Every structure is written in C-alpha cells, then in structure tokens.
Amino acid sequence: MLVMEKNAMTEEIELLVSKYGQSRSSLIPILQDIQRKHKYIPDFAQQEVARLLDIHPVEVFSVISFYSFLNSSPQGKYIVRLCQTISCDMQGKAAVAKAIERELGIKFGETSRDNKFTLEFANCVGMCDQGPAMIVNERVYSKLTPEKAVQILNELK
Amino acid sequence: MESKGDFRAPVSQTPHTIEKPKDTSTIGGMISVEINEKKISVPLGTTILEACKMAGITIPTLCHHEDLCVAGVCRICVVEVQGMRTLQASCAFPITSPIKIRTSTPMVRKARKHVLELLLSEHYGECYACFRNGKCELQFLAKEYGIDQYTFGHVTEPQFEIDNSSYSVIREMSKCVLCKRCVRTCIDLQEVGVLEAIDRGDKTHIGTFLEKPLADVICINCGQCINRCPTAALRANDPSDEIWAAIDDPKKHVVIQTAPSPRAAIGEEFGLGAGHSMTRELNTALRRIGFDKVFDTNFTADLTIIEEGTELIQRLYKALVKKEQVALPQFTSCSPGWVKFIEHYYPEYLDNLSSAKSPQQMFGALIKTFYAAKAGIDPADIVSVAVMPCSAKKFECNRPEMNDSGYKDVDFGLTTRELARMIKEAGINLPEMPKSNFDSPFGEASGAGLIFGATGGVMEAAIRSVVEFVLGKKAEDIFEKANIIPLRGFDGIKYMEIPIGDMVGPVPKLLQSLVPNWDWLKGATLKVAVAHGTANAKKIMDDIKAGGKFSECHFIEFMACPGGCIGGGGQPIPTTPEIRRLRAQAIYSEDESLELRKSHENPHVVKIYQEFLTEGPCSHLSHKLLHTHYVKRGRYIA
Ligand code: SF4
Ligand code: SF4
Ligand code: SF4
Ligand code: FES
Ligand code: FES
Numbered sequence: 001m002l003v004m005e006k007n008a009m010t011e012e013i014e015l016l017v018s019k020y021g022q023s024r025s026s027l028i029p030i031l032q033d034i035q036r037k038h039k040y041i042p043d044f045a046q047q048e049v050a051r052l053l054d055i056h057p058v059e060v061f062s063v064i065s066f067y068s069f070l071n072s073s074p075q076g077k078y079i080v081r082l083c084q085t086i087s088c089d090m091q092g093k094a095a096v097a098k099a100i101e102r103e104l105g106i107k108f109g110e111t112s113r114d115n116k117f118t119l120e121f122a123n124c125v126g127m128c129d130q131g132p133a134m135i136v137n138e139r140v141y142s143k144l145t146p147e148k149a150v151q152i153l154n155e156l157k
Numbered sequence: 158m159e160s161k162g163d164f165r166a167p168v169s170q171t172p173h174t175i176e177k178p179k180d181t182s183t184i185g186g187m188i189s190v191e192i193n194e195k196k197i198s199v200p201l202g203t204t205i206l207e208a209c210k211m212a213g214i215t216i217p218t219l220c221h222h223e224d225l226c227v228a229g230v231c232r233i234c235v236v237e238v239q240g241m242r243t244l245q246a247s248c249a250f251p252i253t254s255p256i257k258i259r260t261s262t263p264m265v266r267k268a269r270k271h272v273l274e275l276l277l278s279e280h281y282g283e284c285y286a287c288f289r290n291g292k293c294e295l296q297f298l299a300k301e302y303g304i305d306q307y308t309f310g311h312v313t314e315p316q317f318e319i320d321n322s323s324y325s326v327i328r329e330m331s332k333c334v335l336c337k338r339c340v341r342t343c344i345d346l347q348e349v350g351v352l353e354a355i356d357r358g359d360k361t362h363i364g365t366f367l368e369k370p371l372a373d374v375i376c377i378n379c380g381q382c383i384n385r386c387p388t389a390a391l392r393a394n395d396p397s398d399e400i401w402a403a404i405d406d407p408k409k410h411v412v413i414q415t416a417p418s419p420r421a422a423i424g425e426e427f428g429l430g431a432g433h434s435m436t437r438e439l440n441t442a443l444r445r446i447g448f449d450k451v452f453d454t455n456f457t458a459d460l461t462i463i464e465e466g467t468e469l470i471q472r473l474y475k476a477l478v479k480k481e482q483v484a485l486p487q488f489t490s491c492s493p494g495w496v497k498f499i500e501h502y503y504p505e506y507l508d509n510l511s512s513a514k515s516p517q518q519m520f521g522a523l524i525k526t527f528y529a530a531k532a533g534i535d536p537a538d539i540v541s542v543a544v545m546p547c548s549a550k551k552f553e554c555n556r557p558e559m560n561d562s563g564y565k566d567v568d569f570g571l572t573t574r575e576l577a578r579m580i581k582e583a584g585i586n587l588p589e590m591p592k593s594n595f596d597s598p599f600g601e602a603s604g605a606g607l608i609f610g611a612t613g614g615v616m617e618a619a620i621r622s623v624v625e626f627v628l629g630k631k632a633e634d635i636f637e638k639a640n641i642i643p644l645r646g647f648d649g650i651k652y653m654e655i656p657i658g659d660m661v662g663p664v665p666k667l668l669q670s671l672v673p674n675w676d677w678l679k680g681a682t683l684k685v686a687v688a689h690g691t692a693n694a695k696k697i698m699d700d701i702k703a704g705g706k707f708s709e710c711h712f713i714e715f716m717a718c719p720g721g722c723i724g725g726g727g728q729p730i731p732t733t734p735e736i737r738r739l740r741a742q743a744i745y746s747e748d749e750s751l752e753l754r755k756s757h758e759n760p761h762v763v764k765i766y767q768e769f770l771t772e773g774p775c776s777h778l779s780h781k782l783l784h785t786h787y788v789k790r791g792r793y794i795a
Contacts, residue, residue, distance in 0.1 A: 043795075047793055056350025056351075056366075057366045058352065061353070062353035065356045072367070
C-alpha cells in the first residue's frame with residue numbers, strides 16, 4: 001500500500017472507531033463497514049483496527065477468518081455466496097454450483113480474472129424453505145435452478 | 158503477575174470469575190459443598206476444580222493452567238452437579254451456593270473418555286517418536302483412562318505443515334488439541350499477541366496473523382507458550398544433534414556456559430522436587446558428556462553489572478552535570494525476549510536500552526577472543542554452547558550483530574529441558590553426580606550474578622555494587638545481609654527509592670577516568686523499578702509514554718518471562734507459581750551461602766579489567782566486544 005493510501009485508511013478507521021466506540025465489541029461493526037466499502041479487509045487495515053482498539057492483529061484476523069462474510073483477501077466486484085447447508089443441499093445446490101462454475105469458468109473459492117466475480121460457499125442464510133439460496137453482495141436470491149442462477153449472473157456481467 | 162485480577166481477559170470469561178471474599182468469616186463467605194458424599198466448606202467463588210483439590214480428589218484437566226484465566230473449552234474436567242441437567246466443567250464453575258457434586262459416575266467417566274477419544278481421532282502422531290513422550294498431558298490422560306482403541310478413528314496423515322521458521326519455537330499443529338493455553342499465554346499472560354484460533358468448525362487451528370511463519374510475526378521467542386502446551390504441538394528448536402556432532406569431532410574444542418536458572422531447575426527433570434540447585438553436580442555431568450570446559454555464566458553476569466552500572470553512571474553524569482540530552486531511565490538488556498518486545502512495540506525507546514550485551518553474549522565474545530588466546534586455541538575450532546532457561550537465547554545467538562569476536566560468538570543456545578535429555582541420553586543420573594568446580598580462567602562468580610535468575614535480581618546485583626561505589630560503604634551496612642528485600646518476590650511491578658544523602662565516598666579506581674567525584678549525586682534519590690512478564694513491561698512502558706511515575710526512574714529491570722529467568726520458556730514443564738517460588742528460593746539461598754556476593758568484588762572480573770579490557774568498563778574494546786545495538790522493528794507486518 002502507498003503511504004497516501006495508508007493514511008486514508010487510517011483516517012477512515014479512526015472515524016469508524018469514533019462512530020462505534022473503542023471497546024472490543026465494536027470490532028465486528030467496524031470490520032463490516034470496511035468490508036462493505038473495500039470488499040475485503042486489507043492487512044494494513046486489520047493492524048490499524050487492532051492498534052486503535054488496543055487488541056492484537058491476530059485477534060482481528062481470527063475474527064475475520066471465523067466469519068464467511070468477512071474477507072482478508074481482495075474479492076471480485078460481486079461476491080456470490082451459495083448456501084451449502086443441508087436444506088439447500090437437498091434442494092439441489094450441487095447442480096446450481098456446477099452451473100455457476102461452468103458459466104464463470106472458476107471454482108468456488110476463486111475470483112474471476114477480470115475481478116468481477118468471487119465464488120464462495122456460505123452456511124445457512126436463513127432461506128431454508130426457499131432453497132437453494134444464494135447471496136450476491138447484499139441481495140438474496142432464492143428457489144434457484146441452474147438456469148436461473150446463470151441468468152442472474154449474466155445480468156450482472 | 159501472580160494475581161490474575163488485572164489481566165485483559167476476554168469479555169466472555171468475566172462472568173466465570175467470582176471474586177473471593179477477603180474475609181471468609183463474613184456471612185456467606187464460606188459455602189458448604191458435598192463432594193462424593195464428603196462435606197467440606199470452601200470460600201465463595203472457589204471453582205469445583207479447586208474444591209475437589211482441597212478434598213483430595215483429582216480431576217483431569219487439559220485446557221486449565223494455573224497461570225492462565227479460565228477457558229472451559231476442553232470439557233475433560235466434567236463432573237455431575239446435583240440438580241443440573243448436563244455435566245459441568247469443573248474448572249469453569251465457581252461455587253456460589255451449597256451444591257452436591259459427584260466426580261466419578263458412569264456418565265462422567267463415559268464423557269471424559271469420549272472427549273479423549275475425540276481428541277485422539279484428530280491427533281496426528283506416534284508417542285514413541287515424539288519429544289513429549291512420557292511428559293505429555295494427552296498421553297497421560299489416555300493412559301489414565303485406559304484408552305486402548307480409536308473409537309472414533311485416528312488420523313494417519315499430518316493435517317498441517319510444521320512451522321520451523323523460528324530459531325526458537327517450532328509449531329506442529331497436527332499435534333494440537335486446541336486447548337488454547339498458548340493463545341491465553343501469548344495474549345493474556347504476555348500481551349504479545351501472536352497466536353489465536355483461526356477459521357471455524359473442523360478447520361479451526363491455532364495460527365498467526367495472516368498465517369505467516371512464526372519468524373515473520375511479532376513473536377518475541379519467549380517460549381512461554383511451549384511451557385504451557387500440554388502436547389508436543391509447540392516445542393523449542395533443539396540443537397542437541399549438532400552439539401553431539403561437535404562433541405564427537407576430536408578437532409572441536411567444545412565449551413559450555415551454564416546460567417543459574419537451569420541449575421536451579423534441572424533437578425526437576427530427574428525426579429527431584431522444585432528448588433534443588435544442581436550447579437556442581439552439573440559440572441561433573443557436563444564433563445562426562447564430553448564438554449571440554451565448563452564455565453559459569455554468572456561471571457559475565459558480574460561483568461554485565463560493571464558495564465551496565467558504568468553506563469548508568471555515565472548517563473546520569475551527562476544528564477545531571479553536563480546537562481546533555483540522554484535517554485533515561487536506562488533499561489536492562491539481558492532478556493532477549495524483552496529486547497525483541499521493545500524493538501517491536503516501543504522502538505522509539507531503543508536509546509534507553511543499555512547497550513551492554515546479555516551475559517550469554519558477553520561470554521561468547523570473550524570465549525572466542527580472551528579465552529582462545531589464553532588457551533592457545535584457534536577460535537575457529539571452538540564450539541560455544543550456552544545452557545539457558547530460555548528459548549529466546551536461541552534467537553539471540555543467531556542475531557547477525559552477535560559476531561563481534563570475528564566468529565559466531567555463541568554457537569548454540571540449549572534449554573534446560575534439552576540439556577536434561579542429553580544427560581539422560583548419556584546414561585547419567587544427575588543427582589548422583591559428585592560435585593566439581595567450574596573451569597578457569599573464569600572460575601567462580603559472585604552471588605550477585607547468581608540472582609540474575611529471579612525477577613529483581615539484576616537490579617539487586619546492580620544496587621549492591623552502585624551503593625558501594627557511590628557511598629563508599631558496605632552494602633551490608635545499608636541492607637541487612639545485603640539482601641534487598643523490596644526487589645524480591647513476584648509482584649508484577651516493584652519500585653524502590655534509594656536516597657543518596659550527603660555522605661558520598663571516593664570514586665573507585667575502575668571509574669576514575671569517567672567521573673571526578675560523587676558530589677553531584679549528593680542529596681539525590683535513586684529511583685529504580687522492576688517488571689517481569691511482558692504484560693507488566695507494557696504497563697511500565699505505557700506509563701513512561703504518558704509521563705507517569707516510572708518516567709522519573711533512573712534504572713528499570715525488565716524480564717520477558719513471568720518470574721524472570723527461573724520461569725523461562727526453556728525450563729522444565731510444568732512451571733507454575735509455586736514452582737517459580739521454589740526455584741527462586743533455591744537461587745537466593747545459594748547466594749546467601751556464598752562469600753562473594755558483589756559483582757565488583759569478583760577477583761576474576763577485576764583481573765579481566767587488568768589483563769584484557771585494560772581501558773576499563775565502557776571503553777573502546779569493551780564496546781566492541783561487550784556492547785551491541787538494536788533494530789527498530791516496529792509493530793507492522795508487511
Ligand atoms: S503429543 Fe503427546 S499424545 Fe501426541 S504423539 Fe506426542 S506424546 Fe503422544
Ligand atoms: S514464544 Fe512467546 S511471543 Fe512467541 S508465540 Fe510463544 S508466547 Fe507468544
Ligand atoms: S498448540 Fe498446544 S497449547 Fe496451543 S492450543 Fe494447541 S495443544 Fe493447546
Ligand atoms: S440451508 Fe440454505 S438457507 Fe438454510
Ligand atoms: S480443564 Fe475444564 S474445560 Fe478444560
């Protein structure tokens with residue numbers, strides 16, 4: 001990161017800390033805001049959050065690694081999260097997954113070359129009665145079929 | 158340090174700790190409990206685990222450690238509490254009302270066995286090819302619970318790569334049982350913050366920031382995590398194979414220096430209780446193993462006192478008389494864990510760190526110069542080993558700046574545990590060894606060097622010499638038996654003021670080239686402090702940063718490990734508050750039994766300034782060999 005980018009990042013985090021407070025419990029809202037804006041939480045940001053909340057960088061990293069909706073590496077413009085939990089699985093998640101992979105030419109866990117799409121599995125997103133379900137950025141899509149999923153992605157392309 | 162009250166414990170654990178009443182005679186201060194039909198009464202807030210211990214009942218534990226806050230994650234310690242539907246983790250259950258407990262019911266036994274079998278199902282390793290064989294808590298429990306099959310299967314392939322990037326600590330996460338003792342050690346006890354649980358569910362493992370190798374993160378190499386780990390998942394980087402090779406090579410002259418703390422603790426590895434000093438037995442054992450010379454690190458501890466004390470006097474003289482800008486308080490620099498801690502977290506204070514090397518490294522530089530010349534041995538043929546209580550000493554001897562003799566000053570840092578194993582491998586039972594002395598030309602050292610091993614010891618040693626230098630009086634006339642009690646014991650931070658008064662003595666010969674007289678110290682008060690464990694060091698540093706009371710100190714001793722070196726990361730496992738106390742006692746009583754108890758009175762030290770470092774302490778040659786510089790590392794990881 002360039003010095004200027006770093007300074008901007010520090011300023012941004014300082015603002016978030018003053019918004020949410022300096023206690024440990026502010027960690028998640030702060031990380032969510034950074035994630036929303038940058039699509040991931042850069043190494044430097046993790047260390048700055050740690051410094052400003054007086055915790056250790058590894059604790060921040062631990063929290064990010066725990067939650068699938070927080071990322072520590074750069075993601076595509078659209079993060080596609082397909083539910084992999086049992087209800088969706090039984091309602092045909094596997095076929096949807098295959099179709100998505102074929103359409104985008106990448107596997108789950110990967111980001112497309114043009115940095116447009118990142119594919120990830122998520123655990124139950126609370127749409128069990130309308131599975132298979134996926135979330136693209138912050139929008140939920142339910143009752144997917146392979147065709148429907150491909151169509152949704154094509155509209156975003 | 159010994160009180161857990163001011164730890165920055167994770168919020169989730171606060172409700173589990175219930176303050177025990179100071180005065181248990183108050184109403185409700187004592188609670189009666191029934192354990193397996195036996196009635197006892199315990200102070201309010203006592204955990205079931207502690208209560209059972211009082212009643213003489215052993216409960217198995219894995220994630221519990223006396224030095225650490227409660228975690229309650231392994232569930233091996235479960236018991237039945239009457240009226241509760243599920244089994245309760247006894248280590249995390251504070252007693253607040255009268256209860257009935259059963260510790261060995263079919264349900265309890267089955268649950269414990271299942272916990273073990275589940276742990277073993279994910280535990281990669283074969284005990285006979287494992288360094289913790291015979292000393293592993295998991296293995297011990299498996300034996301105790303009669304595990305004779307893998308009910309839930311057993312992994313046959315390692316799940317993780319071994320991280321052996323660090324000079325000091327090796328991580329083998331395939332052997333980890335996720336007790337998080339290392340995490341609580343590194344974050345809560347030491348406040349360094351290298352290790353945490355990464356990922357979730359069956360992928361959970363203990364990792365570092367961004368999963369970097371240990372050598373690339375802010376690990377200070379203290380090894381405290383190794384000392385808390387119940388299994389072989391964490392171990393020190395053991396050089397004993399290379400040392401054997403050197404011993405077996407007839408061309409090599411292999412010398413070893415022993416520090417006081419391993420000597421006070423190594424007996425534990427041979428079945429003795431804590432607190433038996435094995436100094437002279439060890440000398441014999443080392444010779445029988447094949448070391449050519451055995452030296453006493455205390456000799457250079459004495460030298461450290463002279464060099465570091467002189468440096469302090471120089472700094473004070475510059476500040477008070479010449480009105481120059483100098484960095485004060487001066488910080489001790491003999492703990493390599495502390496040195497790395499300040500390099501990472503407070504690099505702006507590196508000027509405060511004494512430039513004197515640690516005793517280990519001073520010795521290394523002298524062995525390959527002074528000793529080599531005296532003994533007529535080519536330094537290239539000398540292999541220099543240091544027995545230390547410390548895993549950070551391994552990192553220290555590998556620092557690139559530690560080559561002032563023209564060679565690697567100290568070739569290998571060996572921990573107490575590793576040396577004990579070498580001695581056993583040689584078929585020697587240490588406690589049965591006849592006693593013998595150290596080799597010349599360094600010979601015996603003073604008790605001042607000896608007490609370096611316990612927290613406060615460096616400061617006590619320094620003050621014994623400084624008061625004699627400045628006041629011209631015997632330390633015994635000021636402190637009873639020259640024991641400086643306020644600097645002893647295990648309070649996390651100790652503080653002391655020593656008024657100089659109006660009576661100063663003549664300047665001793667050794668220092669005459671540096672100061673004309675002591676008049677400038679008349680009426681002054683020397684302020685000193687001591688901290689052990691980096692969590693306490695951090696408190697002092699933050700206070701100094703904020704311009705608090707410690708910023709007015711003149712000299713501060715810092716040790717990275719709780720209890721000082723006697724509680725070092727290379728010491729026998731387990732190390733607990735009680736064991737630290739006994740080891741310290743061994744050191745202090747050995748000191749009291751000696752005639753020679755002040756560094757500047759050590760005749761060998763006096764001699765080395767006459768024969769070798771002829772320009773005196775902090776002179777050109779002593780700066781070249783005995784002093785060093787530090788690296789601004791900072792806290793950011795790229
Ligand atoms: S860590 Fe313990 S249980 Fe595991 S292989 Fe080593 S000795 Fe055996
Ligand atoms: S050696 Fe010390 S600093 Fe490094 S991980 Fe272990 S406890 Fe933390
Ligand atoms: S590395 Fe050791 S101390 Fe740390 S969690 Fe694993 S078993 Fe426990
Ligand atoms: S299982 Fe997929 S949303 Fe619940
Ligand atoms: S020892 Fe009690 S839960 Fe681990």
